[in-house]
Amino acid sequence: MCGIICAVTSSQKPSVEFSIVKNNLKSRGPDFFAEKVISLDCTWNSYFAASILHTQGKFLTKQPIITSKQDILLWNGDVFGGDLISKKLEDVSDTQLVAAFLEKTDGNILNLLTIIEGPYSFIYYNQNQKLLWFGRDPLGRHSLLWKLSCKELLVLSVGHKKIPNLREIPASGIFCLHLDKSIPSLCLYKWSHWNECLFSCEIDFPIDFRICDEKIHNFHFRNLWNYSNHTFTSPNFFKTNSNSSDILNIMDDLLLNSSIGESVDQLLDLLIKSCEKRIKICKNICKNCTTEDLCSKKHAKVGILFSGGLDSTVIAYIANKFVSHEEPIDLLNVAFNRNGSFNVPDRNTAIMSFRELSSLCPNRIWNLVEINITEEELIETRENHICNLIYPLNTILDESLGCALWFACQGKGFVDNIPYTSTSKILLLGTGADEQLGGYVKHKNLLKRCNWHKLWEQLLKETMEISKRNLGRDDRIASDSGRQPRFPFLDEHLVAFIAKLPSWQRCDPISFPPGAGDKLLLRLAAVKLGLRQCAIFPKRAFQFGCRIAKSKEKGDKNSERL
Missing domain, CATH: 3.60.20.10 (Aminohydrolase, N-terminal nucleophile (Ntn) domain)
Structure with missing residues (x-):
């Protein structure tokens, strides 16, 4: 970087x-x-x-x-x-x-x-x-x-x-x-x-x-917008004969379907390869050391921006395959003080997913870095520094996402109540999963008003427009920590594969409840990996999960604080 x-x-x-x-x-x-x-x-x-x-x-x-x-x-x-x-x-x-x-x-x-x-x-x-x-x-x-x-x-x-x-x-x-x-x-x-x-x-x-x-x-x-071979009338691809009301049981049944299983396997194969190259193509050295000889194996070289939700937990589990088991992996979780407490939704899901990862990968040291930010610290840093990194963007959404990401990427917090600053030089982020796999409420609303064709077109449009909405800002913010942000969900091979899938192979936000229908293909992949708990966590926007955003403010309005 x-x-x-x-x-x-x-x-x-x-x-x-x-x-x-x-x-x-x-x-x-x-x-x-x-x-x-x-x-x-x-x-x-x-x-x-x-x-x-x-x-x-x-x-x-x-x-x-x-x-x-x-x-x-x-x-x-x-x-x-x-x-x-x-x-x-x-x-x-x-x-x-x-x-x-x-x-x-x-x-x-x-x-x-x-x-x-x-x-x-x-x-x-x-x-x-x-x-x-x-x-x-x-x-x-x-x-x-x-x-x-x-x-x-x-x-x-x-x-x-x-x-x-x-x-x-x-x-x-x-x-x-x-x-x-x-x-x-x-x-x-x-x-x-x-x-x-x-x-x-x-x-x-x-x-x-x-x-x-x-x-x-x-x-x-090439031929990215060619949808002549797509069937845009849903063939009830994700329907199941299961009489169970349990979402995980339904997902288990879905994975037995050969067509669904093939798509899940392809998604996982490409995501695993994407994570592998983003971890391995890097010097084996932490942020604080100058040479590999001086860098201890106990220093984390890789960190995950970790809300404990679906995207970040899947990435963390896959990262475990490619980071030496002698090294820890830092899970960076940020929370903002609301009503005198840092007990925010993303902290709770992070703790639950941390426990699930520890159970599935018992030989790994997972550093859950709890980053707690006071209102005073937020105001001072936003006004004196973060506002210049977000610029030239200036909406309330840019402000809340930019500030939350900046503090998370700094990696200064506590591990087991002991002060700790992450030594990771590479940060893996889950950016791009929602845009490609139908993770937002607006995708459900669009499908209700229109059809699968319009949803497919919208998902592709959002994927190709992500540069001007998110990526420039996020790169400026995350890189300010002296760490390199890398985005496994935005690997060319993975993006091209997902783009060719009909929208009904990626999500079904109408037939399934929240925590199942949105990003259903990735949720099925998580179940196959054994991440059964995070697979059914409801989608929650980063700015609300960490409690930096105020629900009454409209994200598309210009921020006076910037």
Whole structure:
């Protein structure tokens, strides 16, 4: 994980905006920071900087990288799969791999992005062609912001409220700024799966902008919107002949159905592989140690954002398979003081799921980190710091989710009533499960009003729009802890598999009660793993489960507190 920033300006000096965001950038990558001021030509000057969190490769790869051809690369990403990783040596970081490919292919950035699986944001300047490329992966899993005018371009991982007019860069494609003239022009190379009917990329900057005819093809998302083979009239797929009123008994019966069992097995296989690569592709070192030799086996390297609900408990159970049994796993659970107590719903479910995990995995040390936040601490940190990480988003929902996530990811709490700060360097989050598998009440309401076809379309739309609603904000918030957030439910293979499933194979919120029908496919997977208790916990929004949000406030309204 890195913090990256680039500014291209016609003035002689970098803007004061760089100094404003330096500390936030350094928090994302506490292991190294460097900056370079470079004259691109007689018209344009540039400023590049990067902070590094060392997670891959034997040795830290310093950035900005300047190639022998004087190209400049800032790479904030993880190569988890694709053709590029087949050439990777164990001691080589993905940044070195990306830089080597670009140098070998004379800066063919578009070809590079077709063979990469994994989350990324990047900035790349091609000196020979006078082109500045930048963008995010097709799901927008890493943050990237921008501010653009005829005389200056600012692109960076994290902003600040003192920098006006910053926006999140759309994940609709890769942008290219032409700097071969005194007045720059901007092009967008769209992802081929980007659906014109449902999405648009509106650019209202005062600059020449066009969408190029050439598109970037992602192997996993080809034919994403092709639903010609779907049956949108429910064949009562999840109906059962069981006379039992017990939900778990009904789920046991459902798992005996061959079609259902096959879908559950495929879901689990892909989720297990997703968790495996997100745990194993990382240096075996905790956040506090400098070398593997110095890092104790008793230091947790992996943490889970843990509400104790379905998504986080399934991820925790799978993580147990790939973390050395000599190491603990940190379960980070946050609660906000309401009426003098931290006894909130998410704390209760966390304790119950912690006990279930301990029973199923008795050889594992699970650190249930109870993070208790007072009203005073919330107000002070939100006003002085968190508001700048959430920016440019500004709704009440952004505020409550952003603040809760920030305190959780800091990992400062208690284990068995003893003060403890998590040493984990990698954090696994359950983001994306609700959008893909029908976890929200609005999905039930939509199905009541419309049909399975509309629900399928809505689930896919929410999945592809998650970049602008959640992921940029969550990346900025979580990375501020100096830990790297990773999202197993947003692996390309898993997203592509779920997208091809008819909506009635993912959920049935009408036939089943809460705690069963929403995300039913994942609940069945949990039952198959043996997680019978968490499989029937009702869905509860994070902001309400930890008691940071006030139920009377509407989440889509702008927050005056931000």
